[in-house]
Amino acid sequence: MGNSIIDPSRLEKIEFSNDEIARYSRHLIMPEVTLVGQKRLKAASILCIGTGGLGSPIALYLAAAGIGRLGLVDGDVVDFSNLQRQILHGTKDVGRKKLNSARDRIREVNPNVQVDLYDTFFTSENAREIVEPYDIVIDGTDNFPTRYLSNDVCVFTKKPNIYGSIFRFEGQCSVFAPNLGGPCYRCMFPEPPPPGMVPSCAEGGVLGVLPGIIGVMQAIEAIKLIIGIGDPLIGRLVSFDALKLKFREFKIRKDPKCPVCGEHPTITELIDYQQFCGIPQAAAAEASEAPIPAITVQELKQKLDAKEKFELIDVREKFEWDIARIPGAKLIPLGELPSRMSELDSADEIVLQCKSGGRSAKALKLLREAGFGKLSNLTGGIEAWADQIDSSVPKY
Numbered sequence: 001m002g003n004s005i006i007d008p009s010r011l012e013k014i015e016f017s018n019d020e021i022a023r024y025s026r027h028l029i030m031p032e033v034t035l036v037g038q039k040r041l042k043a044a045s046i047l048c049i050g051t052g053g054l055g056s057p058i059a060l061y062l063a064a065a066g067i068g069r070l071g072l073v074d075g076d077v078v079d080f081s082n083l084q085r086q087i088l089h090g091t092k093d094v095g096r097k098k099l100n101s102a103r104d105r106i107r108e109v110n111p112n113v114q115v116d117l118y119d120t121f122f123t124s125e126n127a128r129e130i131v132e133p134y135d136i137v138i139d140g141t142d143n144f145p146t147r148y149l150s151n152d153v154c155v156f157t158k159k160p161n162i163y164g165s166i167f168r169f170e171g172q173c174s175v176f177a178p179n180l181g182g183p184c185y186r187c188m189f190p191e192p193p194p195p196g197m198v199p200s201c202a203e204g205g206v207l208g209v210l211p212g213i214i215g216v217m218q219a220i221e222a223i224k225l226i227i228g229i230g231d232p233l234i235g236r237l238v239s240f241d242a243l244k245l246k247f248r249e250f251k252i253r254k255d256p257k258c259p260v261c262g263e264h265p266t267i268t269e270l271i272d273y274q275q276f277c278g279i280p281q282a283a284a285a286e287a288s289e290a291p292i293p294a295i296t297v298q299e300l301k302q303k304l305d306a307k308e309k310f311e312l313i314d315v316r317e318k319f320e321w322d323i324a325r326i327p328g329a330k331l332i333p334l335g336e337l338p339s340r341m342s343e344l345d346s347a348d349e350i351v352l353q354c355k356s357g358g359r360s361a362k363a364l365k366l367l368r369e370a371g372f373g374k375l376s377n378l379t380g381g382i383e384a385w386a387d388q389i390d391s392s393v394p395k396y
């Protein structure tokens with residue numbers, strides 16, 4: 001237990017009640033942990049960015065394990081679509097701030113944990129101040145701007161950054177800690193992918209149980225660094241494939257030319273991470289294209305009620321169509337559209353529709369390039385239809 005990141009002087013004032021001794025007994029009887037290890041856990045502070053799919057198991061298990069202080073950053077509100085994996089939040093919490101339901105749930109699990117709430121999104125403006133009081137940062141957010149921000153702020157403040165990411169059936173985990181001799185996230189990925197290249201979980205889906213595996217791995221790594229046992233996941237990336245039920249391990253080397261942790265760093269303070277990840281540029285490029293003609297769900301309802309002659313084309317996938325559809329729509333999934341354009345008549349008026357309006361805008365551009373002229377895109381897609389026209393249509 002010689003490699004704990006917790007300075008021994010911090011253990012002097014740590015004491016346990018008899019209830020706490022009983023609570024942590026399964027730790028205390030392990031020679032690798034003992035009372036000293038448990039004191040280290042109680043002395044330690046961890047910041048978890050996000051209380052979603054990854055943040056849920058991270059926060060729940062760390063609280064149960066007896067971490068002394070847990071900081072949570074989240075500016076979001078609980079939605080029904082979160083409940084399939086975000087086990088910090090329950091059905092009764094839909095519409096509440098995630099931070100509040102997280103705090104209540106953690107209190108139930110272990111009232112001895114000090115929970116600090118940061119009701120905000122993690123940004124370049126607030127990152128340093130939020131990270132400062134903590135020993136370890138765990139990134140539970142899974143988007144590129146936050147991933148680079150959390151990496152850089154941890155390099156600058158010399159704190160380990162425990163990384164996890166999930167998509168569909170696969171996930172990854174690593175510990176980035178240049179202060180402990182390892183590489184950082186930028187040593188592995190100096191540049192973010194172009195925006196839109198890597199779909200998010202909201203676009204591509206994620207197996208609900210998957211963040212449980214990856215988040216628990218992140219929590220384990222935090223506990224190992226604090227107690228000072230085992231081989232930390234520094235300089236290694238573990239990737240997990242749920243369908244094959246296989247773990248694979250990759251070595252990650254420290255890049256001497258890394259722009260933040262290398263020998264001659266070129267980035268020495270926090271930057272604009274939205275800009276760095278190309279998000280405003282992509283939005284501007286989109287805005288400079290010919291505008292997409294739009295139709296509201298109210299206008300669509302009027303056209304349907306008036307039995308106007310037009311085609312309503314749903315470009316979602318068949319399995320989405322099976323969940324919910326707008327009466328009168330015809331299904332042509334976006335991927336099949338190029339080969340099925342002959343089913344459409346360019347003389348007809350065509351309304352395109354998907355889940356929320358993104359894919360149908362792509363479909364509109366495809367048809368416009370192919371010479372179709374009378375096109376419009378349903379703003380908000382079937383979600384807006386369910387919200388504003390027909391509440392019996394399920395949302396997914």
Ligand SMILES: [Zn+2]
Binds near residue numbers: 183185188255262
């Ligand atoms: Zn680096």
